[in-house]
Amino acid sequence: MDPLLLLVQLLNGVQLGLLLFLVAAGLTLVFGILDVINLAHGVLYMVGAYAAAVVLVRSGHFALAVLAGPLVALGAGLALDRLVLRFVYDRDHLDQVLATFGVLIFVNELVRVLFGPAALPFPLPAGFEWSVRLPGGATYPAWRLAIIAAGAILAFLLFWVLTRTRAGMLVRAAATDPAMLEMLGVDVRRLFLLVLGAGAALAGFAGAMAGPIVAVQPGMGDQILILAFVVIVTGGTGSVQGALLGSLLVGLADTLGRSFLTDMLRLALPPAAANEVGPALASMLIYLVMAGVLLARPRGLMPVRRAAR
Amino acid sequence: MRLGIAIAAAMVLWAGSAPAQELRVGFMATFTGPGANLGQHLRDGFLLGLDHVGGRLGGLETKLTIVDDQLKPDVARQEVDKLLEKEKVHFVVGIVFSNVLMAIYKPTIESGAFLISANAGPSPVAGAQCSERFFSTSWQNDQTHSALGKYAQDKGYRRVFLLAPNYQAGKDGLNGFKRYYRGTIVDEVYTQLGAVDFSAEIAKIQAAKPEAVYAFMPGGPGIALLKQYAQAGLTKQIPLLSAFTIDDTSLPALGDAADGLVSASQWAADFDNPANARFVADFRKKYGYVPSYFAAQAYDAAQLIDAAVRSTGGRLDDKTALRDALRNARFASVKGKWRLNTNHIPINDFYYVSPGKLADGTPAMVKGDLVFADYGDEYAKDCPMKW
Known part of the structure; x- marks a missing residue:
């Protein structure tokens, strides 16, 4: 194996991991602290990318575009809370999945109606x-x-x-025992809103940063959402450290699998069979890693210890 | 005034009572999800074709029903059943994706309706399963890939790196490329369907140092690949040839990242013939964007139906006469010529195409040199139809 290629692929893996982290960090906080499965999180990533694309093309300033991404996503996140999430905070996970999946479909279609089905131009920023x-x-x-x-x-x-x-301490406390925190006089509802807003802004920022390298089109958040869920389940839901560890693990496993798995299989198998098995295995690799982690640590790599609810 | 209204109403009633022959067309394409952009191009091309005959295909009152297959074969099957049983359509037209076409192929041709593909051309319907009820205004899927293989061969690229998504069409595409390419394949990489990050593949390309890359990466992943390839500064070092990846549906999103890319097509917006000039000008005026080959093929589908129905004198019940009329239809195709193979798939000239500018400076894919003249697909010999 070429050591230089390995080095480049490690760098690629870290980069993919950090991009995933920006999306997964918000998702894991919302899941871990609000106990809400938010399938609309990928939509916020798309909203961020669209906002940045529109501002970039209109103004030509990339700095403005990178600001617009998280700001508009923040607004969208708060609207999501007002219009949908607050009705399902106390419901079970299936209700939350249904409601937020509805949001996902609705917003994807809304974006298609407003901006058309074609991908938007999103050039590299000058410099x-x-x-x-x-x-x-x-x-x-x-x-x-x-x-x-x-x-x-x-x-x-x-x-x-x-x-x-102090805010961070309260957030960590809320992840462990929100009921106790409420009894101590903390406005948990406001804290939840803060967490949701921060998560939305992070996803929007990720969308703006990813804009130059991906296709900015309706449904672009769906793919990344799946990866983000793999990340937070691997890392342990509710834990930002876990999300970072999970992101890097998933990014590296995915990149290295795509880079070397087929070549390694060719050493053992005939080329046609290696071409058949390699790519299939490479695309499964992150799920295998997740399954392996869960087998050893059923609650993920760095789970948040949580009081009984 | 009141008298005028009365006369108008009477005329409407009179027209309604006349035993007018009605032509019913079901148009199916993908309008939701990642493939929605292609469906829009296809539909707009067909609607312009309909416009150009005054909304009356073959001179008949035309009832058009547009349905969305959602890129789901099961949904497509349900929708086509509705078109055939409830609407009783004479023609099912459109179809962006091959898996959708395969799902509706049998039910449509067995119902007695004609199926006109304006895009998808999977190998079974070109070969052994060809049908007198199926016609195409596009190509057989392999042809564009083969044209690029021929281009790579003609250019003398000795080492080529291949890249495609890991599904059947990806493998078929690369096999189509290899049919006319005789040089060395340095590597053949299959990516996950729907992948958005290609940094690993690009690093592999840089390490393998091929003389050219051939990619088949349709839709959003293709846009991501081309952007990332350009950002790595590779476009100028290692030419990137591709099929169904850089075209007029993805060009607007790519901007400068498209410079220097090469593809192949049987049509481009700058084809110099009167029918095409009118098509491109009117399309841009009506829809505000540059048409792609999807739109051109669907426009030809409307022209094909119009010409055939016209030559039967508007008779739709004699299916054999209508089939013969479709086979022998004469119309001014936007490609500049129109000829069907024995399997009802066009025999096309293929040119290499690359991003350039139209006469008014608008970015579009423009025609390069001829790669294949009168190129019929390889599967026609397996089709038992003789005519």
Whole structure:
């Protein structure tokens, strides 16, 4: 195996992982703290990407676009709370899945009606059209480095807020025992709204950052939502550390599987069979990893210890 | 004034009581989900074709019912049953995706209606399962892939890297490419259907150092792939050839990332013939965007039905006469020529196409050199029809 290719693929895996983390962090907080399964979380990622695309094309300023993504997603998240989620907070998970799945279908169609079914243009921001040349002929696009940097900075900020601030302490307390927190006089409802808003803004930011590398089109959030669920289940629901660990694990497993699995199988199998089995196995790999983790640790890698409800 | 209304009402009543022959068409395409953009192109092309004959195909009162297959074969089957049993359509037209076409193929042709594919062309319906009730205004799926294989061969690329989604059409596509390509395949990579990140595949391409890449990556994943390929700075170093990936449906989203890409097609917006000039100009005026080959094929489908029904004198009940009329229809195709193979799939000239500009500066896929002249598909020999 070419060590340089391995290095590049590790970098690719980390980058995919950090992008996933931005989506999964919000999802895991909402699931872990509000105890709501929010299938509409991927929609917020799409809303962020669309808002950024529209602002970028209209204004030409990427900084404005990257601000618009999380802001509009935040607004959409709060509207989601007002219009749908507050009716299902206390219902069981199946009701939440039904309600938020309805939102997912509705918003996907709404976006199609408003913007058309075609993908929107979302060019690379000015100043990022270059790539870093690595030894051995490989290149690494500047925008991917920007995603890595933004993901790392946000992960750090999130941990800082959660572990070093009063609001973060309350959020962690709410994840463990919301009833007790309420009895201590904390407005848990407002805290929930804060968590939901932060999660929505993170997803919107992820959408804006992913805009230049993916197709900005209706339904773009559905694929990422599945991955985000794999991440939070692997990492342990409700835990941001778990989400980061899960994201990196899923990103690396997916990337390395796609890169090397078929080639490795070719050493043992005839080429036609390796071509058949390799890609199928590579696309299953993250689910196998998840199953493996759950087998060893049924509540994920870093579960939040929770008081009995 | 009141008298005028009375006369108008009387005329409506009179017209309603006349035993007018009605032509019923069911138009099916994908209008929801990731393939919705293609369905829109297909529908708009057909509607413009209908417009150009004054809303009357073959001079008959035309009733058009448009349905959404949602890219789900089971939904398509239900919808086509409704079209055939309730609407009693004479023609089922449209169909973007091959799996949808296969799902409705048997029920439609067995019901006695004609099925006109304006896009999908899977191999079974071109070969052994061909039917006198099935016609196409597009191609057989492999042909575009084969044209790019021929292009790579003609260009003298010695080492090519292949990339496609991991499903049947992906494998068929790469096999179509290999039919005319004789050089070395350095690697053949299959990605997950619906993948959005291609960094791993791009790194593999950089490590393999091929002379060209051939990709079949339709829809959103294709846009993601082309953007990421351009961002890695590869487009200028390693030419990217592709089928059903860069076209007039994805070009607007790609912008500069499309520069230097190569594909192949039997039609492009800058084809120089009067029928095409009118089609492209009127399409852009009516819908505000540049038509793709999807729209062109659907426009030809409307023209084919119009010409055939006209030549039977508007008789729809004699199916044999209508079949012969469809086989021998003469109309001004936007491709500049129209000829069907024995399996009812067009024999096309294939050109290589690349992103460029129309006369007024609008970005569009434009025609390059001829790759194949009068190219009939490889499956026609398995079709038992003789005519």
